[in-house]
Amino acid sequence: MVVSILGHPRISSFLRRTKLWRQFTNFSDLYLALPHYFEEEFWNQCLAECIQWEKLKDPHWNLVSFYDLEYPKPLKEIYDPPFVFACLGNLQLFQFQLVAIVGTRKSSPVSLSATRKLVELLSINKDFAVVSGMALGIDREAFLSALEFGIPVIGVLGTTLGMEYPPGNRDLYKRIKEDPNQLLITEFLLKTEPAKWTFPKRNRVISGLADKVYIMESGRKSGTISTAYSAMEQNREIFVFDHPKQFDNEGGRLLVRQGAQRLFGEKKIPTEKMVLESKEISYEEWRNKRTIPSGKRRDGGWDLNFTL
Structure with a gap:
């Protein structure tokens, strides 16, 4: 057959x-x-x-159909599950507790910092894996952080398994493919080029695999929003990170207004008063009195305390 x-x-x-x-x-x-x-x-x-x-096909690729025992049970619950996957890696990860972490490719520094912090907090549980879409930005940071903290990852592709898209993630693909404890999956078997229609299909799989979906930053019109709406249809828990220093999180705030849970971060931003003086001051004196809060790290992030 x-x-x-x-x-x-x-x-x-x-x-x-x-x-x-x-x-x-x-x-x-x-x-x-x-x-x-x-x-x-x-x-x-x-x-x-x-x-x-x-x-x-690559002999290391496995095919898992809807009728196989290895097929992830949460996906069988959704309206339009993939009929077959091409997989590379550890199929046992389908049995783990899965959480999806997604967000915009053009992510702000504070969202990247929050993503890393979230993964660090979740890493207390050793029986879970992170699901995301192998995109740049939040997806990449989620996987890099997970690998650093020893958490397995499942990358869901919007292309065929033999295509490493986007090219900017080739280093990440290499790390995942060389580690037998990680997993890459796709429902696109025959030659399929990246297209606008392939990624919404991928997004429903990301949310379908997970019990919880974390939206770390999203514009009003984005692939992240399509993942969130798929999660709503699939009755998944949705958490949204929101911060005033994000570049564009209008989509995330819209989700909160529609009932998504807020991923709270208690922020203490120090305020500094700058005294205007008529005399000339040195660069070092100006640097010490500048208005940029000294609590801000070089990566633009802030110390964040989450309430999960």
Whole structure:
């Protein structure tokens, strides 16, 4: 049997449209039934493409279908679960307690600092893993922090498993691929270029895998918002980090107004008064009296105390 047939775009589209997959409890019966719903020539073409893909794929990649025991149970609960995954790494992570940490690619320094602090606090629990989308910004910081604190990660891709996108994360891909305790997954099997439609599909998987979704910074129109809305539809807990020093968190504040929980940070920002003097002062004197709060670190972050 060719498991990857469930990942062929035209076959999966048919299954999603007809809900045929819900009528079967195992892959074998579905596989035997599928040819009867297509013209023979079309079916044989799709099958040949998938056979060729399985023949040429990396031997370290595993295929996990909706009907396999390894398939993550939380994903089976969502409205439109992926029918099959290509996976590289430790499939046992699907059994861990999973939390999703996501946010904008153009993240502010305080959000990056908060992401690191959040991961550090969560690392007290050794039986959990971090899920995110392998994007730049918050996603990258979440994974780098997790790896530093010894927490396993699950990277959900919006491309095929053989494509390292975005290129700016190639170092992160390398670390994850070389560590057998980490995991990369994607529902895109055959050649799929990064596109606007692939990332919302990826985002529903990120939220679908997790019990809790942490939104660290988000504009009103962003991929992070689509992850949050997927989480709402899937009845997941949503936490939003909000801070006055963020570049753009209008989307996060909108989520709070719609009922998401606030990830509180108690902030003590020291105030300094600058006395205007008519006399000339040295650079060192000016530096000591500047209005930038001295409590601010070089990375732009602040000491944050979370209430989780």
